Amino acid sequence: MIGSKFLDSSAWLSYFYAENDEIKSIIESNIVLLASSISIFEIKNKLIKDKSEDIKIKKSIDFIKKRALIINVDEEIAEKAVDFSIKNKLYTVDALIYASCLINNSILITLDNDFRDLNSVNALN
Numbered sequence: 001m002i003g004s005k006f007l008d009s010s011a012w013l014s015y016f017y018a019e020n021d022e023i024k025s026i027i028e029s030n031i032v033l034l035a036s037s038i039s040i041f042e043i044k045n046k047l048i049k050d051k052s053e054d055i056k057i058k059k060s061i062d063f064i065k066k067r068a069l070i071i072n073v074d075e076e077i078a079e080k081a082v083d084f085s086i087k088n089k090l091y092t093v094d095a096l097i098y099a100s101c102l103i104n105n106s107i108l109i110t111l112d113n114d115f116r117d118l119n120s121v122n123a124l125n
Contacts, residue, residue, distance in 0.1 A: 004032040006101035007068065008110035009042035011124075016047075016060050022124055026109060033068040034106055036097045040064065071100045090114060 005026055012035065014020040015027050027033065040061060047057045064070075071077075077099045085095035094114050101108040101120060108121045116123045 002105050004034055004104065004106045005122075006034040006036075006071075006097075006104065006106035006108045007039070008097055008108060008112055008115070009039040009046075010111040011109045012039060012043050012060075012064060013046055014111055016043075020111070020124060023109065023111075027067065034071055034101070034104055035064055035068040036100045037070050037072045038093055038096055040070070042093065071104060073100065077103055088118060 007023075007027070011020075011023050011026075014023050018024070043064070044057060044061055047060060052060075073096055077096060080103060081092070081095040081099035084090055084098050085092060088095075088098075090098060091114065094112065098108060098115065098118065098121075106120070108115060108118075110121065110123055111125070113123065115121045
């Protein structure tokens with residue numbers, strides 16, 4: 001979706017931990033947001049490992065589902081991700097998220113250094 005922002009797991013986690021004002025302004029804006037279903041796994045996993053309360057975990061995941069369009073991994077994304085993984089030396093999960101972003105004509109918002117210098121990425125500090 002042209003003009004949309006695709007938030008990586010690191011961006012959502014930064015929002016939940018109140019670490020980055022720029023991400024906060026993006027999430028709290030009227031911009032169309034997208035997120036990968038894989039990010040749901042990564043975020044919930046991190047919150048559990050950080051021993052967050054069950055209610056906080058549920059509210060966080062529910063918030064993402066309400067605020068963003070969730071993009072599921074399909075065959076097209078999986079195949080394109082292989083190319084990105086090999087070409088850019090991305091981990092599987094990162095390649096799937098990046099492919100999801102590009103297929104949806106979006107800009108990836110991330111704090112993950114693995115995405116730096118890639119097209120259609122806004123890597124924040």
